[in-house]
Amino acid sequence: MRALLSLSDKTNLIDFARCLHDLGVELIASGGTARALADAGLPVTAVSDLTGYPEILGGRVKTLHPAIHGPILARPTSDHLADLERQDLTPIDLVVCNLYPFERTIAEPGVTVAEAVEQIDIGGVTLLRAAAKNFERVTVVVDSNDYGSVTEQLAGGGVSLDERRRLALKAFRHTAAYDAAISGYLTRQVEGDTPTPAQLQLVAERVQTLRYGENPHQQAAFYRWRGARPAFEQLQGKALSYNNLGDLHGAWGSVNEFETPAVAIVKHANPCGLAADDDLVGAFQKALASDPVSAYGSVITVNRPVDLALVEAIGKLFVEVLAAPDFTPEALERLAKKKNLRVMRATGAARFPLQLMTVEGGLLVQTLDDQDVAKTEVVSKRQPGEQEMADLLFAWRVAKWVKSNAILFAKNRATVGVGAGQMSRVDAVRYAGIKAGENAQGAVMSSDAFFPFPDGIEAAAEFGVTAVIQPGGSIRDDEVIAAVDRLGLAMVFTGMRHFRH
Numbered sequence: 050m051r052a053l054l055s056l057s058d059k060t061n062l063i064d065f066a067r068c069l070h071d072l073g074v075e076l077i078a079s080g081g082t083a084r085a086l087a088d089a090g091l092p093v094t095a096v097s098d099l100t101g102y103p104e105i106l107g108g109r110v111k112t113l114h115p116a117i118h119g120p121i122l123a124r125p126t127s128d129h130l131a132d133l134e135r136q137d138l139t140p141i142d143l144v145v146c147n148l149y150p151f152e153r154t155i156a157e158p159g160v161t162v163a164e165a166v167e168q169i170d171i172g173g174v175t176l177l178r179a180a181a182k183n184f185e186r187v188t189v190v191v192d193s194n195d196y197g198s199v200t201e202q203l204a205g206g207g208v209s210l211d212e213r214r215r216l217a218l219k220a221f222r223h224t225a226a227y228d229a230a231i232s233g234y235l236t237r238q239v240e241g242d243t244p245t246p247a248q249l250q251l252v253a254e255r256v257q258t259l260r261y262g263e264n265p266h267q268q269a270a271f272y273r274w275r276g277a278r279p280a281f282e283q284l285q286g287k288a289l290s291y292n293n294l295g296d297l298h299g300a301w302g303s304v305n306e307f308e309t310p311a312v313a314i315v316k317h318a319n320p321c322g323l324a325a326d327d328d329l330v331g332a333f334q335k336a337l338a339s340d341p342v343s344a345y346g347s348v349i350t351v352n353r354p355v356d357l358a359l360v361e362a363i364g365k366l367f368v369e370v371l372a373a374p375d376f377t378p379e380a381l382e383r384l385a386k387k388k389n390l391r392v393m394r395a396t397g398a399a400r401f402p403l404q405l406m407t408v409e410g411g412l413l414v415q416t417l418d419d420q421d422v423a424k425t426e427v428v429s430k431r432q433p434g435e436q437e438m439a440d441l442l443f444a445w446r447v448a449k450w451v452k453s454n455a456i457l458f459a460k461n462r463a464t465v466g467v468g469a470g471q472m473s474r475v476d477a478v479r480y481a482g483i484k485a486g487e488n489a490q491g492a493v494m495s496s497d498a499f500f501p502f503p504d505g506i507e508a509a510a511e512f513g514v515t516a517v518i519q520p521g522g523s524i525r526d527d528e529v530i531a532a533v534d535r536l537g538l539a540m541v542f543t544g545m546r547h548f549r550h
Contacts, residue, residue: 119138146177310327345366458493521542
């Protein structure tokens, strides 16, 4: 049996090669791999000795030769084996290869195009594809984590067909992701940093198979973008569900709209309570008061480290997930008593810059809705007071995370009523008012999009709202402004819409 080794990353190479040698496997290697094996005292045949040609072009051409690829691609048929015999070639049964570190290179600051291009592997990709194509006979290894299982099977009589097929799939996935990284990099060089290139290539790796999706009859999994850091480290609790992950995304984004201590309580992808205060306990109490019934079974996120005081404030409330930048040891000790609570610590990983949605026949792609306020133009006769303006800006930032049509009542930097996902904007106002109850008196209102008619403003005034913030831009803006002035309200236009579907 013969093995060809050609490795850029030589992690665990010597131990693996020594195991292969002890099993009677003849070692062939290229360039630096051959030197590393020889330095370790292992017998090795250099690729150049096998082909009769030296490495050329500074190492750019090493393994691209019929004396290498013939022995890899030959099937175990009489005509293929006869071809090899006529050329005095012997089959290669195992190919161990990984690729130049292209992705690591382009991640380095200040890397030039010439430096990046030099890390585009040609021979390695060809070796992997050839060996993977011929998995019927050849074993291909691209990941050092597979060294142990391969040597174990070789010691037991040979690598099984199922294992060869699995390793071939792994190799093809690896080269596909590698090519996608190269294509993505060159796309940026040619087309610039456009979020909508002519061809969108995305590579994500499954990191968790979920029990089910939104409903038990739906299968689901969680994938992470290749090379991306995990957004959260799980400190406690069972695995997150599909719905947990979705709610956590919205909850974390919404609470981090604020620089002051803030708490978001999210249920079914909408904040049922969000508040900012001088400390987390105060913010939590105000957020919970917004809708204490819906808070049961919610996802809670905070933008400050969790201490024991906050844990005690949460008390016996059943919470699915609690996420924060960090936790004090005392807080973690107390949270450990809540066995069903999932505790997540944020890692500070960068957000993926695009939002994706599958539709019939394709994929919709857009940049993140990460803009704040484009402008604050007071369009009413009455100017909002200082507290009103603070609450209006607070409400505007929260409304961005509420499903459209989105209406939000707020007071003292806290939600008091949320109208989410209604087909009619005036109905969303009425629902927010019902949820707010008496707290609607003196509250402000934010709307994710303009009011097409005055009826939404009139309904808000009936609940006791005193000021409104909205994008503006309706053909009936004049009618809406007239209604605001007639009712004695203040209104601010932002010039920006925040639909969220």
